[in-house]
Amino acid sequence: PETITVAELANRMAERGADLVKALFKMGMPVTLTQTIDQDTAELLVTEFGHTLKRVSESDIDIVASHDADPEDTLQPRAPVVTIMGHVDHGKTSLLDALRGTDVVRGEAGGITQHIGAYQVQVKSGDRITFLDTPGHEAFSEMRGRGANITDIVVVVVAADDGIRPQTIEAINHTKAAGVPMIVAINKVDKPGGNPQKVREALLQYDVQVEEMGGDVQDVEVSALAKTGLDELIEKILLQAELLELKANPDREAEGTVVEAQLDKGRGPVATILVRKGTLRVGDIFVVGAESGKVRALIDDKGKNIKEAGPSMPVEVLGLSGVPGAGDPLTVVENEARAREVAAYRAGVIQAKRTTQAPASLESMFSQLR
Ligand code: GTP
Ligand code: MG
Numbered sequence: 001p002e003t004i005t006v007a008e009l010a011n012r013m014a015e016r017g018a019d020l021v022k023a024l025f026k027m028g029m030p031v032t033l034t035q036t037i038d039q040d041t042a043e044l045l046v047t048e049f050g051h052t053l054k055r056v057s058e059s060d061i062d063i064v065a066s067h068d069a070d071p072e073d074t075l076q077p078r079a080p081v082v083t084i085m086g087h088v089d090h091g092k093t094s095l096l097d098a099l100r101g102t103d104v105v106r107g108e109a110g111g112i113t114q115h116i117g118a119y120q121v122q123v124k125s126g127d128r129i130t131f132l133d134t135p136g137h138e139a140f141s142e143m144r145g146r147g148a149n150i151t152d153i154v155v156v157v158v159a160a161d162d163g164i165r166p167q168t169i170e171a172i173n174h175t176k177a178a179g180v181p182m183i184v185a186i187n188k189v190d191k192p193g194g195n196p197q198k199v200r201e202a203l204l205q206y207d208v209q210v211e212e213m214g215g216d217v218q219d220v221e222v223s224a225l226a227k228t229g230l231d232e233l234i235e236k237i238l239l240q241a242e243l244l245e246l247k248a249n250p251d252r253e254a255e256g257t258v259v260e261a262q263l264d265k266g267r268g269p270v271a272t273i274l275v276r277k278g279t280l281r282v283g284d285i286f287v288v289g290a291e292s293g294k295v296r297a298l299i300d301d302k303g304k305n306i307k308e309a310g311p312s313m314p315v316e317v318l319g320l321s322g323v324p325g326a327g328d329p330l331t332v333v334e335n336e337a338r339a340r341e342v343a344a345y346r347a348g349v350i351q352a353k354r355t356t357q358a359p360a361s362l363e364s365m366f367s368q369l370r
Helices: 006-013 017-026 039-048 092-100 138-149 166-178 196-204 230-244 336-369
Strands: 003-005 036-038 052-056 061-064 081-086 118-122 128-133 153-159 182-187 218-221 255-264 268-277 285-288 291-299 314-320 329-333
Touching: 003 006, 003 039, 006 017, 006 036, 006 039, 017 039, 036 039, 081 092, 081 166, 092 118, 092 128, 092 153, 092 182, 092 230, 118 314, 128 230, 153 166, 153 230, 182 196, 182 230, 218 230, 285 336, 291 336, 329 336
Parallel strands: 081 128, 081 153, 153 182, 182 218
Antiparallel strands: 003 036, 052 061, 118 128, 255 268, 255 329, 268 314, 285 291, 285 329, 291 314
């Protein structure tokens, strides 16, 4: 079977080699950039990173760097995707809530975010911003990692009265690993005993130098409760977004990423998809992870049924064959036979990995010990 080096694959996918090495490590394959991997593994990685497969069969996979697939003149400006991260209880959901002008905190069990919420807000200027909320609980570290990967900008929330905590550091690290710009929101400044300056100084220890400390990381003092500093935060997000010149082609088959998915009693499998490029429409046939389906309904973040969703739009999708995993790529394909073929192929590759790869490497470890 064909093999390819990690570096060459990264090159073809237009991804960073280090990210591939990291993903492979997580899959139980510690390899370096110059080592080769087999076709199945390469295919898994390609899917994992949300790239397009031109042709799929057991022996022949053509990898298309999806970033290059859209010619410059088809690209149109899109809303920035902003992930809110930070330590548990530092006010991520409250801040997002204040930004939305609605109340989601109250509906949550115990006030702790159990999932990644995805919302799009339209601000006074008319600009749109897509926000992803992440949970602060330590069991959700992986989810935060994924959040950082589908985002354009990360807002790290730090409570002025609590300072830098373990998940603040983790959020900083995720942001740096993802190579995306960070904005620090120093929250709860309404509270007596809060010390924003102490937060700015403490951030230096983690190589985060905010503007006031002579660096180039934007920071803003906010209070999600008193609703202060919100306009300034939005301004800084839009300023940062402008520098990034975010664009996507809305006139093509949709590609997206699963933000969250679950089995709903009444509606069956439901996935919240962040559309990355193209436009997802009711009736579209798609593959998502190892599942397939046909879009039965699209529901926006206000609970409204919509007909289509373009780039940077978060949308609930109904009509899936099963529940995909968070972070799985969604790709619209031409027909149902094709969708089932690709889904089955992916399921097979995943299954083969589970049954052969892990025991084999364990075995070799034991034989080395003997
Ligand atoms: P997890 O999702 O559990 O990680 O928490 P979170 O970061 O989303 O925090 P959440 O928004 O649930 O807020 C935690 C607590 O802090 C709640 O009791 C909020 O009312 C409170 N809080 C949030 N923002 C502020 C603020 O600006 N000022 C004050 N005084 N309290 C705040
Ligand atoms: Mg929360």
